[in-house]
Amino acid sequence: MFMKRMTFLLALTSPASGFSQERTQILKSQIGAWGPVLPWNLIGIHAVLMPDKKVLTFGSNSRGDQGADMEYDVWDPSLGTGLESHTLLPNQTRTDIFCGAQLLLADSGLALISGGDIPGAVQQGNFDTNTFDTSTNRLTKSSYQMAYGRWYPTLTTLPTGEVIVQGxxxxxxxxxxxLTPEIFNTKTGWRSLFGAYSDYAYGNDFNRWWYPRSWVLNDGRLFSISGPAMYFVDYKDHGAIYPVGDFTGPNKGATSTAVMFEPGRILQVGGGEWANFEGQGMAGAKEASIIDLNGLFPTVTPAAPMHFHRHWATSTILPDGQILVTGGTALNATMGGDGPSYWPEIYNPKTNAWTVLAPEAHVRTYHSSALLLPDATVISMGGGAPGPATNLNAQILNPPYLFNGSDLASRPSYTLPDSSTGYGRSLAVNYQSDRPIERVTLVKTGAVTHSFNQDQRFVELSFTQGWGNTLSVTMPENSNIATPGFYLLFLIDSAGVPSKAEILRFLPL
Ligand SMILES: [Cu+2]
Structure with a gap:
């Protein structure tokens, strides 16, 4: 099996020129490298990177059964990667947070977890608001409840620091x-956005309510895709929905994955169905589209297709602005056809090209996830509940940018004399590097489930070289560009190698 995979990989990654010695020599700087398979206490269906660099996961119990009313897990990477670096905790809130929404609140650093299942009544929306506090490792039920029970909703941080829940x-x-979105304010709780009541946006046909994909644009507008629907959400006052046309490509629906990789530009790729187990026998799309929102209305243009058919892949923005797509299955939530997509691919928006990476050890089916970590690696985990896999495991990818040939590259490093941030301010950075620093970037901490990372965001920063090994980095101008919350700060050298990141916080004004 392994040999078969490698032969396939060679065919995909070798240059077209005839057989040569180099053909057997695939470098890690081309395809990256996976670490060992790591045991995980549960199926990492939901994953949140916390402000202290710990990772919160939930979605199943420790036997891999669907549901998160019993247990959740906290992984502390500073303690290694074995089970001793994990704390499996009892969920004492009596909320089944499985299939809820999750992101980090800017003001408190708590993970906000909204909705989920009603325990014992699978698929019925839960009204609860829970928060997870990384300093106590504790999940707490808030006294604020949503007006509507929500199973499969999406949370998005608004420029004000408030959070909108859709679908x-x-x-x-x-x-x-x-059909009605709500807005969460940490001091006053939830309020309904009655003017944005919309069957077009959140109704039943094509499962429009299914984890809408939503992003704040640099001009402050909020854009969403749910089912085929594309629309702007006016989130001021009573709110309103402004439809801007249906997405018509084959790479559509809940089984696709989407990411805003630079301001106003979204990659939507893979998929093709509106739910798991729909369209049995139909291969997931390879197709990709760029949805450009920098004009008044969106334009959708085809991008190069992936090498693999994928339903339920996960897209992760990398420190250099490229997009990693991991996991998924060729057929919807099953193992048939040409099988699961063990091979991740990286999309380079500058060249409109995909690169196939080294294969992962386990199939990452429906209910898998992936998360960028502060050391610029990506953890891929979960899949299952319901099957066909029961992945009580994870694996960490060292992307190609961490290698020079097949050896680990030397990396830039930095310290921050003063890590306090503010929009428009400059931040002093003391760095060490073998090569000049070429780019400085911010990537928002991830909060991911069901093929969509609800809070990831990429910001390229301008900077000037100061005396010696110092940089003066200009922080984003406002909270549209960098919505309030927590960001990984990466320095990238002239060979494209990223530093490890410290986490900066941007508070709402
Ligand atoms: Cu689910």
Whole structure:
């Protein structure tokens, strides 16, 4: 099996020129390298990078059964990668947070977890608001409840630091999409956005309520895709929905994955169905599209297709602005056809090209996830509940940019004399590097589930070289460009090698 895979990989990654000695020599700087398979206490269906660099995961119990009313897991990477670096904790809030939404609150650093299942009544939307505090490792039920039960909703941080929840169903697949978004304020709780009540945006046909994909643009507008629907959400006052046309490509629906890789530019790739187990026998799309929102209305243009068919892949923005796509299955949530997509691919928006990476050890099916870590590696985990895999495991990818040939490259490093941030301010950085620093970037801490990272965001920063080994880095101008919250700060050298990141916080004004 392994040999077969490698032969396939060679065919994909070798230059077209005839057989040569180099053909057997694939460098890690081309295809990256996976670390060992790591045991995980549960299936990492939901994953959040916390401000102290720990990783919160939840979604199943420790036997791999669907549901998160019993247990959740905290991994502390500073303690290694074995089970001793994990703390498996009892969920004492009586909320089944499985299939809820998750992101980090800018002001408190708590993970906000909204909705989920009603325990014992699978697929019925939960009204609860829970928070996870990394300093106590504790999940707490807030006294604020949403007005609507939501199963499969999406949270998005607004420029004000408030958080909008969109979509979710309150009766699972029986279809009862929640048509009214709500806004969460940490001091005053939830308020309904009645003016944005919309069947077009959140209704039942094509499962429009299913984890809408949503992003704040640099001009402050909020853009969403749910099912085929594309629309702007006016989140001021009572709110409103402005439809801007349906997405019509084959790379559509809940089984696709989407990421805003630079301001106003979204890559949507893979997929093709509106739910798991739909369209059995139909291969997931290889196709990709760029949705450009820098004009008044979106334009959708085809991008180069991936090498593999994928339903339920996960897209992760990397420190250099390229997009990693991991996992997925060729057929929807099953293992048939040409099988699971063990091979991740990286999309380079500058060259419009995909590169196939080294294969992962396990299939990352429906209910898998991936998260960029502060050391610029990516952890890929989960898949299952329901099967066909039960992945109580994870694996960490060292992307190609960490290598020089097949050896680890020397990396830039830095310290921050003063890590306090503010929009428009400059930040002093003391760095060490074998090569000149060429780029400085911010990537927002991830909060991912069901093929969509609800809070990832990429910002390229301008900087000037100061005396000696210092840089003066200009922070983003405002909270549209960098929505309030926590960001990984990367320095990238002239060979494209990123530093490890410290985490900066941007508070709402
Ligand atoms: Cu699910």
């Amino acid at each position: 979710g169903s309150n009766n699972g697949f029986a279809g009862s999409g929640v």
